[in-house]
Amino acid sequence: MKLASLFSGGKDSTYATYLAKKQGHEIKCLLSIFTKSDESHLLHHPNIQWTKLQAESMQIPQIIINSHSDDTKDELSLLENLLKTAKDDYGIEGLVHGGIKSNFQKDKFEQACSKYGLTVVAPLWNLEPEQYMNDLLQANFIFIMITVSSDGLDDSWLGKTIGDFEIKTLKKLSDKFGFNLNFEGGESETFVIGCPLFSNSIKINQSEKKWDGYRGRFEIVDAELNYNA
Numbered sequence: 001m002k003l004a005s006l007f008s009g010g011k012d013s014t015y016a017t018y019l020a021k022k023q024g025h026e027i028k029c030l031l032s033i034f035t036k037s038d039e040s041h042l043l044h045h046p047n048i049q050w051t052k053l054q055a056e057s058m059q060i061p062q063i064i065i066n067s068h069s070d071d072t073k074d075e076l077s078l079l080e081n082l083l084k085t086a087k088d089d090y091g092i093e094g095l096v097h098g099g100i101k102s103n104f105q106k107d108k109f110e111q112a113c114s115k116y117g118l119t120v121v122a123p124l125w126n127l128e129p130e131q132y133m134n135d136l137l138q139a140n141f142i143f144i145m146i147t148v149s150s151d152g153l154d155d156s157w158l159g160k161t162i163g164d165f166e167i168k169t170l171k172k173l174s175d176k177f178g179f180n181l182n183f184e185g186g187e188s189e190t191f192v193i194g195c196p197l198f199s200n201s202i203k204i205n206q207s208e209k210k211w212d213g214y215r216g217r218f219e220i221v222d223a224e225l226n227y228n229a
Contacts, residue, residue, distance in 0.1 A: 001025050001026070001093040001094050001119060001121070002025075002026050002028050002090065002091055002092050002094075003025045003026065003027055003028065003092055003093065003094045003095060003096045003121060004027075004028060004029050004030070004031050004063075004082075004083065004086040004090070004092045004094075004095050004096070005017040005027050005029075005030050005031065005060075005095070005096045006031050006032075006079070006096070006097040006098075006109070007030035007031060007032050007051060007054075007055070007062070008032065008048060008051065008098075009032075009047065009048060009050060009051040009192060010098070010143075010189055010190045010191060010192065011136055011141060011143045011190045011192055012098030012100065012124060012182075012190075013097065013098040014054070014098075014143075014192040014195060014197070015098065015123075015135075015136060015139070015141060015195075016096050016097060016098035016121075016122070016123050016124050017030075017058075017096060017098075017197065018139065018195060018196065018197055019123035019124070020096040020121055020123055021197070023123065025094075025096070025121065027060055027096070028060075028061075028086070028090035028092050029061045029062065029063055029086050029089075029090050029092070030051070030055050030058075030061070030062040030063070031062075031063050031082040031083070031086060032048060032055075032062055032064050033064075033065055033066075033067050033075060033078050033079065033082070034048050034049065034064060034065070034066045034067060035048065035067050035070070035075070047146055047191050047218075047219065047220045050191070050202070050220050050223055052064075053224070053225055054192065054198070054202065056225065057197075057198040057199050057200050057201075057202070057225055058197045058198060059199065061090070063082055063085055063086060063089075065078050065081060065082055072108070076111070076112055079108075079112045080112050080115055083095065083112060083113065083115075083116050083118060084116060087116055087118070092118065093118065093119060094118050094119035094120060094121050095109065095112075095113050095118055095120055095121065096121040096122070096123065097109050097120070097121075097122055098122075098124050099122050099124065099125060100125065100126070100127060100132070100182055100184045101125075101126065101180075101184050106120075106122065106125070127182075129180060129181035129182040129184075130167070132182055133162075133167045133170075133182060134164075134167060136162075137162075137163065137164065137167070139195070139196065140194070140195060140196055141192060141194070141195045142161060142192070142193050142194035142195065142201065143161070143162055143190045143192045143193065144159055144160060144161050144162070144190065144191055144193060144218070145157045145158060145159070145160050145162065145188050145189075145190055145218070146158070146159070146188075146189050146190060146191045146217065146218040146219075147188055147189040147215070147216065147217050147218070148187070148188050148215065149186065149187060149188070149214070149215040149216075150177065150179040150185075150187035150188070151178075151179070152173040152176060152177030152179060153173065153179070153187065153188060154216075155211040155216045157188070158209050158211070158217070158218040159207060159209065159218040161193075162190070167181075191220070200225040200226050200227055201225075201226045202223055202224075202225065202226065203224050203225070203226035204220055204222075204223045205221075205223060205224065206220075206221040206222040206223075207219060207220050207221055208221055
């Protein structure tokens with residue numbers, strides 16, 4: 001099928017796009033909603049502006065819309081607008097998204113797609129967390145943690161690249177503190193800097209850490225495509 005990808009730049013939406021392509025689907029465009037703040041219950045917020053570099057590296061057109069409200073109903077309306085544009089301009093037949101367990105997200109995305117007769121593709125749905133995290137590494141995904149907001153996760157994780165050792169450490173912490181290892185509950189958000197879909201990796205030139213003692217954010221201040229790697 002011809003699909004649009006609901007794209008945030010994190011591991012889930014990027015890996016879902018990767019799997020959909022592996023399944024033989026054609027990704028015609030990326031749909032990104034630039035949320036008002038991190039209070040959104042439906043969408044990913046941090047560093048969303050740098051998805052433009054990822055889209056460029058994947059050579060996939062990106063349709064962007066800015067949200068001025070954290071209200072789920074308003075965000076859903078914007079998603080519907082994006083879907084209509086993607087259907088009109090790119091002839092999409094469905095939407096791929098990176099949901100894993102959230103029935104709230106799944107229901108909302110299906111509701112938006114049904115309005116335009118679009119099929120929902122969710123290749124990550126119900127994946128086992130530890131296996132999924134290891135699958136990311138085996139597929140040569142390079143990603144960093146850009147937010148933390150859970151007991152057991154401190155500011156040392158901000159900006160950290162996740163490898164085998166980090167997954168083992170996170171598994172122990174998730175068992176102890178009860179957070180989702182795949183961060184499905186928003187315990188952390190991620191940003192992909194390299195993967196098989198990218199022609200060039202993302203080079204972060206400048207960043208800032210913000211930490212309030214419990215929650216933290218790794219903000220990318222300046223970045224570019226790495227043409228030398």
